[in-house]
Amino acid sequence: MGEDASLDEFLGGESSEQSEATDAVEPADETEVEPAGEGEPADADEPETDATDVEPARTTYAWNDEGATCEACGETIERRWQQEGGLVCIECKDWERA
Structure with a gap:
């Protein structure tokens, strides 16, 4: 791993030509938008998402400048990755598994 x-x-990076072209674009005329009907969602194409449906983010990597122990081989290293609920070094990490 590099x-x-x-x-x-x-x-x-945005080139100077791109930024000039963006600056030259005139804003579109404002149009009147009709409100959604009563009991009808504003955008029927997007399903409603309940906050309980969202899976919380999980860490996949840990770094410790003083070093920490790999749970697989016991070596003290700075960088460790999640694997089967534990933190392991780059040598012990099975990169083929999710």
């Missing part, structure tokens, strides 16, 4: 990449490497 070194960490900067997020800047994934961003597409």
